[in-house]
Amino acid sequence: AQTVTQSQPEMSVQEAETVTLSCTYDTSESDYYLFWYKQPPSRQMILVIRQEAYKQQNATENRFSVNFQKAAKSFSLKISDSQLGDAAMYFCAYRSAFATSGTYKYIFGTGTRLKVLA
Amino acid sequence: DSGVTQTPKHLITATGQRVTLRCSPRSGDLSVYWYQQSLDQGLQFLIHYYNGEERAKGNILERFSAQQFPDLHSELNLSSLELGDSALYFCASSAGGGPTEQYFGPGTRLTVT
Numbered sequence: 001a002q003t004v005t006q007s008q009p010e011m012s013v014q015e016a017e018t019v020t021l022s023c024t025y026d027t028s029e030s031d032y033y034l035f036w037y038k039q040p041p042s043r044q045m046i047l048v049i050r051q052e053a054y055k056q057q058n059a060t061e062n063r064f065s066v067n068f069q070k071a072a073k074s075f076s077l078k079i080s081d082s083q084l085g086d087a088a089m090y091f092c093a094y095r096s097a098f099a100t101s102g103t104y105k106y107i108f109g110t111g112t113r114l115k116v117l118a
Numbered sequence: 119d120s121g122v123t124q125t126p127k128h129l130i131t132a133t134g135q136r137v138t139l140r141c142s143p144r145s146g147d148l149s150v151y152w153y154q155q156s157l158d159q160g161l162q163f164l165i166h167y168y169n170g171e172e173r174a175k176g177n178i179l180e181r182f183s184a185q186q187f188p189d190l191h192s193e194l195n196l197s198s199l200e201l202g203d204s205a206l207y208f209c210a211s212s213a214g215g216g217p218t219e220q221y222f223g224p225g226t227r228l229t230v231t
Binding site for chain 2: 033042043044045046047050091095102103104105106107108110111
């Protein structure tokens with residue numbers, strides 16, 4: 001069964017500095033998708049970044065980038081030039097491709113709470 | 119504002135009861151997803167509907183059911199409620215049926231007493 005592990009329950013970063021959040025996953029599938037979601041205190045879930053497993057190039061969205069290591073099953077999120085508004089809970093998620101049965105698995109990690117210090 | 123609406127915002131009910139949560143997707147989105155976020159279970163994917171048909175099922179209990187109507191709004195029905203069903207229930211929508219960006223609603227906070 002697929003699993004997603006976020007080993008850092010909480011992280012802190014100084015404003016304007018860089019922080020990396022870790023995520024590892026376990027799967028026997030070769031085709032899948034990985035996501036990072038942000039959940040600020042408002043509780044609204046927001047997609048931060050998305051990576052297709054078949055793409056070797058790491059995804060980037062402005063100050064957010066990932067380090068995708070397929071062989072190591074690692075998918076870390078790097079936040080550059082951290083801002084106060086980045087303070088939130090961050091969830092890593094795995095989604096399998098559609099199976100022949102017409103369904104897929106979608107699994108979330110337990111989250112990492114990021115604090116940004118002024 | 120994501121454009122996804124969920125009603126009600128809060129719901130308090132007793133064990134054994136049945137409730138219905140409603141979700142209206144963004145205009146033009148064909149997919150609706152339901153998620154449960156609780157302290158015990160974390161964030162869990164429940165079910166995905168695409169254009170009225172069930173597309174994928176996650177950790178949805180047999181006591182729970184969902185449907186998507188012709189106007190594309192969706193309802194999540196929770197029955198025989200237990201204390202452990204207390205959670206924040208999110209709905210999300212996306213344009214297609216694949217793993218594209220999902221837009222989340224503000225959630226419905228369910229408290230079972």
